[in-house]
Every structure is written in C-alpha cells, then in structure tokens.
Amino acid sequence: KAGVTQTPRYLIKTRGQQVTLSCSPISGHRSVSWYQQTPGQGLQFLFEYFSETQRNKGNFPGRFSGRQFSNSRSEMNVSTLELGDSALYLCASSPPLEKKNIQYFGAGTRLSVL
Amino acid sequence: EDQVTQSPEALRLQEGESSSLNCSYTVSGLRGLFWYRQDPGKGPEFLFTLYSAGEEKEKERLKATLTKKESFLHITAPKPEDSATYLCAANSGAGSYQLTFGKGTKLSVIP
Numbered sequence: 742k743a744g745v746t747q748t749p750r751y752l753i754k755t756r757g758q759q760v761t762l763s764c765s766p767i768s769g770h771r772s773v774s775w776y777q778q779t780p781g782q783g784l785q786f787l788f789e790y791f792s793e794t795q796r797n798k799g800n801f802p803g804r805f806s807g808r809q810f811s812n813s814r815s816e817m818n819v820s821t822l823e824l825g826d827s828a829l830y831l832c833a834s835s836p837p838l839e840k841k842n843i844q845y846f847g848a849g850t851r852l853s854v855l
Numbered sequence: 856e857d858q859v860t861q862s863p864e865a866l867r868l869q870e871g872e873s874s875s876l877n878c879s880y881t882v883s884g885l886r887g888l889f890w891y892r893q894d895p896g897k898g899p900e901f902l903f904t905l906y907s908a909g910e911e912k913e914k915e916r917l918k919a920t921l922t923k924k925e926s927f928l929h930i931t932a933p934k935p936e937d938s939a940t941y942l943c944a945a946n947s948g949a950g951s952y953q954l955t956f957g958k959g960t961k962l963s964v965i966p
Contacts, residue, residue: 774952784956797953831898835952842887846898
C-alpha cells in the first residue's frame with residue numbers, strides 16, 4: 742500500500758512569489774492535514790480537510806490556503822512568500838476516526854525562500 | 856490555548872541504558888495523545904495513540920503511558936538504531952484532527 746506522497750520534495754522561491762504544494766493521501770483516506778515544521782517552532786498545524794471541506798484551521802495568516810479535491814488529493818498554497826516561510830511542509834492523511842485514530846505523514850516538501 | 860511540552864530537549868544514552876522521555880500537555884478535551892518518531896530528512900513515523908489515563912502501549916523496546924497531565928515514553932535497553940527525534944502530540948479536534956505538537960526530544964544512543 743502506497744504511503745502519503747508529497748511533491749515536489751524541494752522548492753526554492755524568492756520573496757513575494759507564490760507556491761503550491763501537492764499531497765496525495767493513502768488510498769481510502771479522506772482526511773488530509775498540513776503542518777509547518779521549523780527548527781524554532783517545531784511542527785505547527787495549518788489546516789485539515791475532509792471531503793473537500795476545511796474542517797479545522799490553525800493560527801496562520803490568510804496567505805496560507807489549501808483545498809482538497811474529490812479524489813482526496815490536497816494542495817496547499819502560500820502567496821506573497823516571506824523569508825520566514827522557509828520550512829518543511831508536511832502532509833498527513835488519516836483513516837476514518839471510528840476505524841483508527843492515526844495520522845500518517847509524508848516525507849514533506851522542503852521550501853526555501855530567498 | 857493547547858500546549859504540549861517535551862523534556863528533555865536532547866538525551867544521550869549508552870546502548871542498553873534505559874530512560875524515559877516526558878510529555879506534559881494542557882488541552883481542552885483530549886482526543887488522543889500521539890507519539891511519533893522522526894528521522895532526519897523524513898516525515899514523522901507513527902508509534903502510539905493513547906486515549907485515557909492509565910493506558911499503556913508497547914512496541915519492541917518502547918512503552919508509552921498516559922496520566923491526566925503527562926505521557927511518558929519509556930525506552931528499555933536502547934540500541935543505536937533507536938536514535939531519532941521523538942515527538943508527542945495532543946489531538947483536541949472533536950471528531951477531527953487538530954494536533955498540537957511538542958518540540959521533540961532528540962535521542963542519541965551511543966554504542
């Protein structure tokens with residue numbers, strides 16, 4: 742069974758640009774969450790999508806947005822990039838809560854903003 | 856505001872020297888306490904989910920326990936391959952996922 746797939750693995754952007762990251766969840770998983778990981782702040786929750794609807798949102802500015810498609814694949818977009826947006830962006834997918842309370846993580850997308 | 860604090864930040868052990876990692880949490884309505892292992896350059900790997908005080912789970916040399924305010928990850932007779940960063944997270948999402956993570960404990964096991 743394939744795991745959570747994130748593309749691309751690495752990205753280099755400049756300040757002011759925008760970026761889109763992609764996440765393909767494990768087959769059958771309808772919940773997809775996004776996290777930002779930095780050395781200073783650790784892992785911070787961005788948002789969770791379920792059946793194409795945003796179900797939860799963390800404390801990030803509106804420059805961070807996401808969406809989920811009918812096949813459960815998800816994208817995350819960051820507009821007007823800032824230097825502080827340099828981080829590892831992780832996606833996690835989950836089976837239905839009534840089956841198992843687990844989040845499976847992808848390997849992440851490493852974003853560098855210059 | 857939900858908070859999760861892990862200690863120590865870093866821990867060096869000799870191979871075979873048992874120890875425990877601590878995770879303190881303040882969450883409005885805990886719906887699962889998670890432990891993950893993260894190796895450099897990789898995403899977190901799921902270890903355990905605990906739900907209620909008194910619960911314990913084991914996997915090989917690892918045992919996780921939960922109280923009303925803390926969770927412990929006990930490592931018995933560790934091996935060098937146990938070296939990694941161990942992350943603790945609390946889920947406060949009602950019927951959903953909204954995990955608050957601690958900053959992790961970086962474990963180094965010396966042969």
